[in-house]
Amino acid sequence: MALEHAILVSLAERAGTGYDLARRFDKSIGYFWTATHQQVYKVLARMEAAGWVTVTVLAQDGRPDKKRYDLTEAGRAELARWIGGPAEPELTRSELAVKVRGASYGDVRLVAAEVERHRDLHAERLDSYLANEKRDFPDPSRLRGAKLHQYLVLRGGISYERGAIEWCDEILESLRPRPKGKR
Amino acid sequence: MALEHAILVSLAERAGTGYDLARRFDKSIGYFWTATHQQVYKVLARMEAAGWVTVTVLAQDGRPDKKRYDLTEAGRAELARWIGGPAEPELTRSELAVKVRGASYGDVRLVAAEVERHRDLHAERLDSYLANEKRDFPDPSRLRGAKLHQYLVLRGGISYERGAIEWCDEILESLRPRPKGKR
């Protein structure tokens, strides 16, 4: 389980509310981890019980109170401990791959259309990642520390999307009707 | 949800027992989908209730009875229907990426060691995939139908592993102490 620890990383960078954390997952850390706000609230409660974070209630008028979460020493220690441990390589599940595999038992053209849609989705994401790269890391060779690590994760996202696009293209080339010459 | 449908694909190729299906997930389909035998038994029960498969009990002496599952017409129809529908692109969760991102809050050298271990794991898998490719698809340009689709999924596995290895290498290059020249 790693959501706890993804949150620890996020809080180590800076304190925030459950709402904040959920939004951060939509963005930067979100290349390789996501969580809904419901899930975040649940886990934060557990983390507080474990003594990894403290809560400060911040009254607001007009809108509901905020709860700012801060890492405790115990939280930092747990984070360091976890970082030093092994990470299980997770199995990549791909529904699209299952459809490709089974394409002969359905309509191959529909599968091809879906692959094309995925290719476009991946291309869109790639563009947005590349834009982030340009904006946030214009000179990567100088990076060090946390900023470098952030960059490396982004690079992972970029390389993943590129791979996905290439794969979709390969599928499309072999699934789509051959150029008329052969007919 | 797609385990049901992954099983339908597997059964469309050929009938089998729960045990067989679980093992097939370890192999061919397993590049992009896996399931334990417990999970398979559970889902098969559901699928039988839905009328997608029929069960034939095959008595054996010495060992427990087998249950061979066969697709029904309804099962085939459901498979065709599902194949024609959209596939949600799933979010790739990577614990390793979270560790890389948080490396500054722990021991960077341990993270690097773990990245190296992952690179080796991916390299091993790549080798085995490439061996499968050579053995099962010596002449890819002639493939058509189900065999082609199988090949394309394998190609996806190969490209995924290659991407993972490249990413690990990029991380290792920037995380590890610079060649002494610069010091």
Added chain:
DNA sequence: TTCCGCATGTAACCAGTTACATGATTAC
């Protein structure tokens, strides 16, 4: 004699999703 393969499952648990609920503020 010990482990692996065959072959079935149950039970407890855990992580994550979806739906629902509340309610003010601000921008279009």
Added chain:
DNA sequence: GTAATCATGTAACTGGTTACATGCGGAA
């Protein structure tokens, strides 16, 4: 007026994992 943003959560459910249980045959 309508939708989005801020901000919290509960409840029901689903999919998947882990641990446990049984028991024979054959290989090392």
